[in-house]
Amino acid sequence: MRLRDKKAIVTGAGQGIGRSIALKMAQEGADIAVVEWNRDTGVQIQKEIEALGRRCLLLGVNVAERRQVDQMVAEVIGVFGRVDILVNNAGFDRPGSLLKTKEEDWDAVFGVHLTGTLNCIQAVVPYMIEKSYGKIINLSSVWGKRGAVSEISYSTAKAGILGLTKSVARELGRYQINVNAVLPGFILTPTVSKMAEKYRNIIIENTPFKRAGQPEEVANVVAFLVSDEASFMTGAEVEVSGGWNM
Numbered sequence: 001m002r003l004r005d006k007k008a009i010v011t012g013a014g015q016g017i018g019r020s021i022a023l024k025m026a027q028e029g030a031d032i033a034v035v036e037w038n039r040d041t042g043v044q045i046q047k048e049i050e051a052l053g054r055r056c057l058l059l060g061v062n063v064a065e066r067r068q069v070d071q072m073v074a075e076v077i078g079v080f081g082r083v084d085i086l087v088n089n090a091g092f093d094r095p096g097s098l099l100k101t102k103e104e105d106w107d108a109v110f111g112v113h114l115t116g117t118l119n120c121i122q123a124v125v126p127y128m129i130e131k132s133y134g135k136i137i138n139l140s141s142v143w144g145k146r147g148a149v150s151e152i153s154y155s156t157a158k159a160g161i162l163g164l165t166k167s168v169a170r171e172l173g174r175y176q177i178n179v180n181a182v183l184p185g186f187i188l189t190p191t192v193s194k195m196a197e198k199y200r201n202i203i204i205e206n207t208p209f210k211r212a213g214q215p216e217e218v219a220n221v222v223a224f225l226v227s228d229e230a231s232f233m234t235g236a237e238v239e240v241s242g243g244w245n246m
Helices: 016-027 039-051 066-080 103-131 152-175 197-205 215-225
Strands: 007-011 031-035 056-059 085-088 134-139 177-184 237-240
Touching (some): 007 016, 056 066, 066 103, 085 103, 103 134, 134 152, 152 177, 177 215, 215 237
Parallel strands (some): 007 085, 031 056, 085 134, 134 177
16 A cells, blocks of 8 residues: 555556556555546446545546646546646557658647646646645656657657656656656557567567566556655656567
8 A cells, every 4th residue: 555545647547558557556545537538448447446445536638638637637636635646648659650650640649648748747746846745657668769660650759758757857856756757668458469460479579578568567667656665766767668678
């Protein structure tokens, strides 16, 4: 119960890594605001969190829209009274090679990953500064460091999250607010499970552990980083990749 009675916001918490993070933090004692555009998956995770005896708010928000984000944070404050933890996990992918990447796809991916992350941070930080306490985790990706063929928009957005994380960490350190980035590698999410087996096998063969990771393995690292056990960590890039990026 490292997070007993903490109040957390997790974006994109309906499935995959976000779902596992929300559940893990609830198991550790936190009340969770689930920010999820897909109501069906959102309702399911809400039921699971409440079954653990924790409070859960379900909020359908497009994080790329600042007005919606401001309203979401105001509602969380109104119900929970504060925000101790923010996990920026919302994201999606529109694959495309260099010459086939369309402007609308680029803008859409950046809108959720980068603008959405910035929107959420800007909305919660005044409340964290007031308490001189806060934990912010931004989900990047190994692809944000190494790049990927036909993943121009996604890889670039995830690289931008690393720069954003370090810049915000430098600004907020004086307020005792920890800001870190987690970089998953090849994790068995619903999206990855749809990938052609031959491509999955190539990545697995280049991973020292010779397997894909589980969403829970990312969630375990996030739970540590938002706990007071990681009180002297900020601006870090923590890879959870089975060594894929060595």
